Amino acid sequence: EAASKDLALAEPPQLQFEAYHGVRSAEDIAAYVLKALDQVQSVADAKAEASYDDEFSETNARAAAMKAAEMARAAKSLGGQIRTSGCIIDGSFRVNRVPGSFYVTPHSMGHNLNPDVINMTHTVKHLSFGKHVPGRPSYVARNLRRVWNRVPKDLGGRFAAGDEATFYSEEPNTVHEHYLKIVSRTFEPLEGQAVQLYEYTFNSNRFRLNPPLAADGDPDQHVDGPMIKFSYDVSPMSVVLKEVKKPLLDWILGMCALLGGVYTCAGLLETFLQSSVCAVKRRVGK
Structure with missing residues (x-):
């Protein structure tokens, strides 16, 4: 009995397919996939028809048509007809203050993936560095709440305050590379604790991998399939934004300079008008 229990524990875990419970044959699985794709297409068509009822239907229809055309180009190049929304990646992790990189790659422990039909089209909706991000609802410590409302909302980077962009794969074996240059910014208010933020510049590039058996060149060895x-790169420099209160004397001097400039301009305008009127009178008198 003990031997049988050990044998049962040694068996590898069985893969579970919760979405499909039919016969494990190629024909039945293919039929199930085609039926699921038809359902996805019908739901998408229903949503598209419903979008015409709102007041921005025409604008939404044009945007949806442009996006559908781009996705159709990508799907055609990848040999498919329908592409779903794919995966949603959300989370955070720690990085060192040295140049580095992180990757998004397709992997599966229970499936064989064909890199020639993998579509790495993706949408970046939010990307930020640091604990606090301006322009985005997040938890703010009690000691920073009074200062947080005075922090400029455009700090934090391109995708930190709600902007988003889609990057399309128009051919198979496409690799997308995004380059970020991060600069530390410190906001020092008149009253309260200083807030440290991180801002970055964003540049993108994409290229196609050489096939493993390409006759015209060597395969790309520095990357492992579409990704x-x-x-x-974190810059060693830091930018400090500091609120400064002007003394009363500086404000008085500024107002005097402004009034003096207005008085001078008014005097020049009066002189010009008087000279013009005198010239006209002399011409009429002659």
Whole structure:
């Protein structure tokens, strides 16, 4: 009995397919996939028809048509007809203050993936560095709440305050590379604790991998199939934004300079008008 229990524990875990419970044959699985794709297409068509009812239907229809055309180009190049929304990646992790990179690659422990039909089209909706991000709802410590409302909302980077962009793969074996240059910014208010933020510049590039058996060149050995790569470099420099209160004397001197400029301009305008009127009178008198 003990031997049988050990044998049962030694068996590898069985893969579970919760979405499909039919016969494990190629014909039945193919029929199930085609039926699922038809359902996805019908739901997408229903949503598209419903979008015409709102007041921005025409604008939404044009944007949807442009996006559908781009996705159709990508799907055609990858040999498919329908592409779903794919995966949603959300989370955070720690990085060192040295140049580095992180990757998004397709892997599966229970499936064989064909890199020739993998579509790495993706949308970046939010990307930020640091604990606090301006322009985005997040938890703010109690000692920073009074200062947080005065922090400029455009700090934090391109995708930190709600902007988003889609990057399309228009051919198979496409690798997307995003380069980020990060600069530390410190906001020092008149009253309260200083807030440290991180801002970055964003540049993108994409290229196609050489096939493993290409006759015209060597295969790419520095990457492992289609992927998305984010390379970042933290600058050693730091930018300090500091609120400064002007003394009363500086404000008085500024107002005097402003009034003096207005008085001078008014005097020049009066002189010009008087000279013009005198010239006209002399001409009429003659």
